Each structure stands twice: as C-alpha cells, then as structure tokens.
Amino acid sequence: MGALLEPGMLVRHPGQPDWGLGQVQSNIGGKVTVNFEHAGKRVIMSDVIDLIPVFDPSQAT
Template sequence: MKRVTDDAFHSFLEPGQWVRHPDHPEWGDGQVQSAISHRVTVNFLHMGKVVLDARVVTLVVI
C-alpha cells in the first residue's frame, strides 16, 4: 500500500492569480504570491500577507 504524504498534495493555484477567501470577504481580493505543496501565500488587500493551508480552505479564483 502506498503511503500518502504532504508532498502528494498539489494546489492548482499559481503565483499572480487573484483570489478571495470564502469565509473572510472582508479581507478583499488577494493575489497569490506562492503555492508550494499545500501552503499558499496570498497578499490580501485589507488583511495583508497570509499563509493558508489549501487542504483546509478552498480559495475562490476571480
């Protein structure tokens, strides 16, 4: 049986894409800075830089 590791997860997000957090619309639009494995760094207009776990939250691409 093959063991699944964190490295097996790959986010579809790419640097430069614009997104919104579905649970925090007050953060405004955000631009993806990096997406490595499940860690996605986004710079939101009203919240600043946030590192998110893409396994937990599904960002909305705009």
C-alpha cells in the same frame, strides 16, 4: 483546487470576505501565500480552505 493556484492569480477567501481581493504569491506543498487588500500577507492551507479564484476583478464583488 489549491494545487491549481499559481503566483499572480487573484483569489478571495470564502470565510473572510472583508479581506478583499488577494493575489497569490506562492503555492508550495499545500501552503498558499496570498497578499490580501485589507489583511496583508496570509498563509492558507489549501487542504483546509478552498480559495475562490477571481478571473475578472471587475466582477469580484
């Protein structure tokens, strides 16, 4: 799934729901940089964590 994430996409971290909605900043070599509402910028290894894409932010609770 990580290979499909592109800059600008909205995601959630499955293990950290309190981080809120995140926006993908970059995806290079399996390292996905995401800026989360309540946790700031985080680098996620896509081979370890499957971020959850959010296609409709109004339904993202």
